Amino acid sequence: MGSDGPFGPVVNGTQIVFFEYRPNKTAAFSFIALFALATLGHFIYFALRAWFFLPFILGGIAETFGYYGRAWASDSPDELGPFIMQNLLILAAPPFLAATIYMTLGRIITSLGAQRRSWIKPSWITKIYVLIDIGCIVTQLGGSAILASGDPSAISKSKTILLAGLITQIVTLSFFVLNSWHLYSRCKRDMFLVAEKDLRFNWHNHFRAILVVAPVMIVRSIVRTVEFLQGNTGFVASREVFIYVFDAFLMFFIMLVFLIIHPGRLVRDARRI
Template sequence: MNAGNGPFGPVVNGTQIVFFEYRPNKSAGYAFTALFGLLSLAHLIYILWRRAWFFIPFLLGGLAETFGYYGRALASDQPTKVGPFILQNLLILVATPFLAASVYMSLGRIITSLDAQRYSVINMRWMTKIYVLVDIACIISQFIGATLPASGDPAAITKAKIILLGGLSTQLVALSLFIFTSWHVHSRIKKNPPELLLKDKSLRWQNYFRAIEVVTVLMIVRSLVRTIEYLQGEGGYVISHEVFLYACDAALMALVMLIFLIIHPGRFVQDARQLKGDQGENFLLGSR
């Protein structure tokens, strides 16, 4: 095992299995542990305040990021140990699919709140279910792919790479189709607003569509960089430079969580529900 600058990993049958190409940065690990911890706490408060239960997977994603980067901080002192490696590798990989699950559900609830189901290219009864099922498959594939390398078996490491690439590629396709769906509905609502928006223009509905589209682009960039990382494999440029993990994964996912704190879909769903209730009450009073 290497006690210097890397690579680091256990020695199995005389062969070193590489966990890290470098010693993970402890300060960066703890900094993002704190950042994701604070963002997760803020989302927990928002979930309880807005009763936005569909954001529970988002919270789980934030917690996965928190403990994933805690694992990287631990790995700085123990880069050859299996425990910290599995903790950071598994949780950081599965965090984004958890975050994505709530993004998928958010679009469905916003479209339903606007009574704009007819504008969706996919039947609303199936849209969220399809995307969430794909997301679950991505979580499972990335769970398996992230834990297999810990065995140290070269065959298992090769199999893990294939499984991870399959999960990341599927996620890229799902996110790309999803952003097209969001853009399509967004465009059609602008051209032909549903009755709710014609009666009351106080709902800033476009902000929520834009937020969903921005966070989806951020997730696409993250998944693309991680796909390139695993395609390049051991010794590749991306995996050998820690800056890619923090710039193209950690920072982007922290931004996703921040955007949805500022423009939270749970608020829109609640406001639209209240507006519908007020309009119904006004209609009944006017008919007396």
């Protein structure tokens, strides 16, 4: 087997392209280790009883095995199994991370007693955003599964489904960032809230964490949207560096931010008060 792409099976005399290049095994194993360690760290945080972080941990597990699929694909870039594994899990993992980001805002609002300062009630924030996110997860899983069928018409349909999920996620996250920023601004102006809470814990950092990780998630979704719009032979899809810089690294960065500033600590401290 040659070292140059494209790689993929030949169906009815036509090659179905899985990769334009041979996936880099070293890079894949590096992120397997990083995601595995970050996921283990978040699993340990269950001591805080932050059960709303379960989707986050599932996302970390999906990222870990997704990049294992890429390492496997380095040896077998023409086989369907590793292609499905890496494509499905790496696309489906970010919506799981996003679900916890959405739920985190509701926990912050409740912990600060800032329900009246939000555009949407905390309980509805969780319901609305998570329901939309479930739809995004379904489109990522469904689109990825159809993409591996090899049927040209099915591939075209799968890309439409994937793009719909990615664009929905971009719009949802953008509104979420605006809502978070509005809420943070109002809380900072509330002198009673500042005097009551700042003496005991720094709630500002938890808002700042959300206002960092949510835009990072938007950047990732925009790059993946451009990738699918350009197709397999496009500038983004044909260069492996994009998946590591604008997907793997950004998702690991989000997991790292929440390891350092874990919302479970805020919820615990608020309960003690």
